[in-house]
Structures are given as structure tokens and as C-alpha cells.
Amino acid sequence: MIKEKGMMIAIVVCTMLIVPLQLMALSVSFYIGDVSAVRDNKKIDITMGTEINSGDSIKTGAKSTVELVYQDGSKITVLEKSTVRVGSQNIKDSDSISLISGNITGKFEKLKKGSHKVYTPTIICAVRGTEFTVSVSDGGDSRIDLAEGKLALDNPYGSMELNPDERADTIVSQKPEKAADDSTVENWQAEKNKELVENPEEKSDQYDAHVSTFRVRNKSTSDSMDTYKKMVKKAGDQKSLEKAGENIDTAEESIQNDLLLNEASSASLENIMKDFEARNNSIYKKFKKLKEESNKVLEQQKKNYEAIQAVREAHRKAYEKIMGKFQNDRNQILNDLNMGDVKPKIDNK
Numbered sequence: 001m002i003k004e005k006g007m008m009i010a011i012v013v014c015t016m017l018i019v020p021l022q023l024m025a026l027s028v029s030f031y032i033g034d035v036s037a038v039r040d041n042k043k044i045d046i047t048m049g050t051e052i053n054s055g056d057s058i059k060t061g062a063k064s065t066v067e068l069v070y071q072d073g074s075k076i077t078v079l080e081k082s083t084v085r086v087g088s089q090n091i092k093d094s095d096s097i098s099l100i101s102g103n104i105t106g107k108f109e110k111l112k113k114g115s116h117k118v119y120t121p122t123i124i125c126a127v128r129g130t131e132f133t134v135s136v137s138d139g140g141d142s143r144i145d146l147a148e149g150k151l152a153l154d155n156p157y158g159s160m161e162l163n164p165d166e167r168a169d170t171i172v173s174q175k176p177e178k179a180a181d182d183s184t185v186e187n188w189q190a191e192k193n194k195e196l197v198e199n200p201e202e203k204s205d206q207y208d209a210h211v212s213t214f215r216v217r218n219k220s221t222s223d224s225m226d227t228y229k230k231m232v233k234k235a236g237d238q239k240s241l242e243k244a245g246e247n248i249d250t251a252e253e254s255i256q257n258d259l260l261l262n263e264a265s266s267a268s269l270e271n272i273m274k275d276f277e278a279r280n281n282s283i284y285k286k287f288k289k290l291k292e293e294s295n296k297v298l299e300q301q302k303k304n305y306e307a308i309q310a311v312r313e314a315h316r317k318a319y320e321k322i323m324g325k326f327q328n329d330r331n332q333i334l335n336d337l338n339m340g341d342v343k344p345k346i347d348n349k
Contacts, residue, residue, distance in 0.1 A: 026052040026068045026086055026095055029075070033064025055089030060102070070095070074108040074116060088263055090302050091256055098264045099142075101271060103135045103185060108149075115152075121265035122170040122210075124257055126152040135185050137192035138275065139203045140268035142170045143185065155261065156213050172206040172265070173213065200276065204286045207269060211293050214262050218300045221255060225304070228311045232318050241319055248315055252308045259301040266294040 028050040037044045038057045044050075052058070052068060060066060060082050068076045068086075078084050082102020087094030097104065098119040108116050110129025118125040121140035125132070130149025136142050144151060144162060151162040158175025162168050169188075170176040183191075196203055228251060231244040269291040276284040 026070055026076075028052065029067045029069040031064075031066040033080070034061030035059070035064055035066045036061075052086045054087035054091065054094045055085070056087075057083065057085045057100075059083045068097075070109075070116070072109045072111070075106065076118075077105045079103040079105065083267075085263070085267065088260055090259060090263075090298075090305065094256070094260075096260060098260060098267075099134050099136050100264060100267045101136050101138060103133065105131075105133045107131050117260075119257075119260045119264050120170070121261070121268040122155060122172050122174075123168075123176055124154045124261065126154065133185065135189060136268070137189050137196070139192060139196035139272065140172050140207075140265060141192050143179070143188055144168045144170075144176075145185070154257075156217060156258070172203065173209040174206075196272070200272075200280070200283045201286075203272070204283070204290065207265070207287070207290050210265055211262075211290060211297060214258055214294075214297045214301070217258055218297060218304060221251070221258075221304045222300070222307075224251065225307050225311065228308070229314070232311060232315045235315075235318055236322065238323070241315070241322060244315055244318075248308065248312050252305075252312065255301065255304050255308055259298070259305060262294060262298055262301060266291060266298065269294055 028046055028048060030048070031046055035046050036059050037046050037050075037052070038059075039053060039055070044056075046058075046066065058066060058068075058078060060078050060080050062080055064080050066078045068078070076084075076097050079102060082104065083100040084102075084104060085098040085100060087096055088098075096117040096119060097106075100121070104118070106118065106127065108127045108130055115126040115128045118127060118134055120134060120136050120142040122142045123144070125134065125144060128150070130151060131147040132149075132151060133145040133147075134142065135145075144153065145167045146162045146164055148164055150164075153160050153162055153168055153170070153176045155170065155176065157173070160168065160176050160178070162178075167179045168176045169179045228244070228248055231240075231247060235241045235244050269287055273284055273287045273291060276287065
């Protein structure tokens with residue numbers, strides 16, 4: 001009986017590996033001033049309790065704020081003159097936050113498993129119970145100030161952990177670095193915005209390297225897809241199923257991270273394009289070309305995401321077939337077993 005219970009627990013664990021957890025929806029809990037939202041290229045009204053869908057963008061004007069709350073009570077406050085995107089239209093039920101420009105603050109409840117994520121054009125913040133501020137300059141550079149808890153920072157160039165009262169800066173196409181100076185967010189953004197105006201060519205080179213990095217990672221992911229398919233095809237027992245599921249989970253997370261990072265950097269490129277369109281045509285054309293390249297990369301990222309979903313579905317079917325066979329065999333054994341033959345006889349003498 002103990003062995004049977006253990007096997008049933010193992011089946012439940014395996015099921016959890018192949019069935020994605022239901023993500024928590026976001027809704028508007030507070031707002032003041034000029035707050036606008038766009039869904040499917042159409043403006044939607046913002047009121048208290050408005051549910052925010054994957055792919056929705058929110059923008060705040062001067063002296064305006066909006067607070068978004070998850071079902072677990074975690075909050076993101078979008079400060080004035082900021083633009084955020086919730087999740088992605090390309091990832092079903094995604095509810096991460098991408099800061100395109102401006103500033104947000106976050107106060108997140110501790111999760112038992114996994115983490116909330118905040119993206120910028122340059123960095124991924126994995127959050128598990130903490131208070132922080134994220135800022136993005138006009139050129140897409142990012143700054144993270146941590147007040148409480150811990151943050152895991154990651155991008156294609158490196159990773160690090162941030163502790164309370166520490167700050168990290170991330171320039172486009174570079175790894176995150178702890179910052180030693182104590183400049184205010186306002187001063188940091190003003191300096192970064194000035195750098196973009198005075199030397200847009202340098203920022204163009206940084207984005208060129210950034211887009212190229214995603215292109216290389218795309219190819220590597222595409223080339224690895226056959227490996228995941230073979231792992232599922234060869235899986236013949238619970239252990240191999242679990243191993244395949246773990247690899248699929250890791251691949252899917254990497255694809256999602258790259259896609260969301262690229263979407264954020266692509267949105268930043270579009271903002272830079274608009275900024276230079278009327279005042280410097282040659283710079284405008286450079287960033288327009290980079291935007292077009294970023295769009296091409298995104299199309300391949302979407303294909304990679306669809307491909308890993310297909311592998312996940314194949315894994316689900318393999319699980320049902322293999323574990324279902326185990327259950328059928330188990331039932332057959334129990335049915336064939338004559339319990340009267342194994343029942344101990346009682347001697348009444």
C-alpha cells in the first residue's frame with residue numbers, strides 16, 4: 001500500500017511538471033491623473049477594477065500614477081511619464097511587467113514557488129517578495145534600486161543578485177553591474193537622456209550588438225529543438241519523463257525571457273526613432289533599420305515559442321500514454337490476483 005501511495009504521489013508530481021500553473025491576473029486598484037491604456041491597437045477606458053490583459057500597454061502623463069495589483073496582493077505602481085506593457089500578446093496568459101520607459105515601484109508578496117518577473121529593454125528582474133524601484137532612460141538603459149528583500153538580475157550577458165539598499169545599472173548590450181555612486185533616479189535619467197542626445201551613434205551600436213545577440217540565441221534555440229523532441233520520443237518511464245519535462249521547462253523559460261526582452265527593446269527603439277525623426281534623419285534611419293531587424297528576430301522567437309509548445313504537448317501525450325499504461329497494468333494485476341488465496345487462514349483450534 002505504501003508503494004502504491006508513493007507511486008500516486010509521483011504521478012501527481014509529474015503532472016505538475018507538464019501542466020503550467022495558472023498565472024494571476026492584474027487589475028487596476030488605484031489611479032490618478034492622465035492614465036491611458038491600449039489593447040489590440042485600440043484605446044480602452046481605465047477605471048477602478050479594470051482587468052489588464054496580456055499585451056495591454058499603459059501610459060501615464062505628468063503628475064499621474066496607476067497602481068496594478070495581482071491576485072496575491074503584489075503591487076506595481078507606474079509613476080508619471082512612464083510606459084509599461086503587461087505580458088505579451090505572443091505568450092498566452094502572461095502577466096509579467098515590462099517597463100519601456102520611466103519609473104515603477106514594486107511591492108511583491110513572497111511566492112511559495114517561482115517568481116514574478118519585471119522586464120526592461122536590458123534586464124530581467126526575478127522577484128520573490130521584495131520592494132524595489134525600476135527606472136528606464138529614453139535610450140533603454142536600466143537602473144534597479146532595491147529597498148527590501150532580494151532580486152535576481154539576468155540578461156544574455158550576465159547575472160547577479162541584488163541585496164537591500166543596493167543598486168544595479170544595466171546599459172544596452174551589457175551585463176548588470178552594481179552601482180557605487182548615490183545619484184538620485186532623476187539625476188541618473190537626466191544624465192542618460194543627455195548621453196543619448198549627444199551621442200546617438202554609440203547607442204545605435206549598442207542596440208546593433210543587442211539585436212545580434214538575440215539573433216544568435218534564436219539560432220541556438222532552433223537547433224536545439226530536435227534534441228527536446230528526441231528526449232520526449234525516447235522517454236519510456238517516469239524518470240525519463242521528468243527529465244524531459246525539466247528540460248522543456250528550462251527551454252520555454254529561456255525563449256520567453258528572450259522574447260519579452262526583445263519586445264521591450266524593440267519598443268524602446270521605436271521611441272528613439274520617433275524622437276529623432278524630426279531632427280536628425282540619418283540617426284532616424286539607423287534606428288529604423290535596427291527596429292526592422294528586431295522585428296525579424298521577434299518573428300523567429302515566436303516560431304521558437306510555438307515549437308516548444310508543440311514539444312510540451314507531445315510530452316503531455318507521452319505522459320498520458322506511459323503513466324496510463326502503468327495504471328492499466330496495475331489494475332490488471334489487482335484484478336487477476338485472487339485475494340482469497342493470499343488471505344492467511346486462522347486456526348480456531
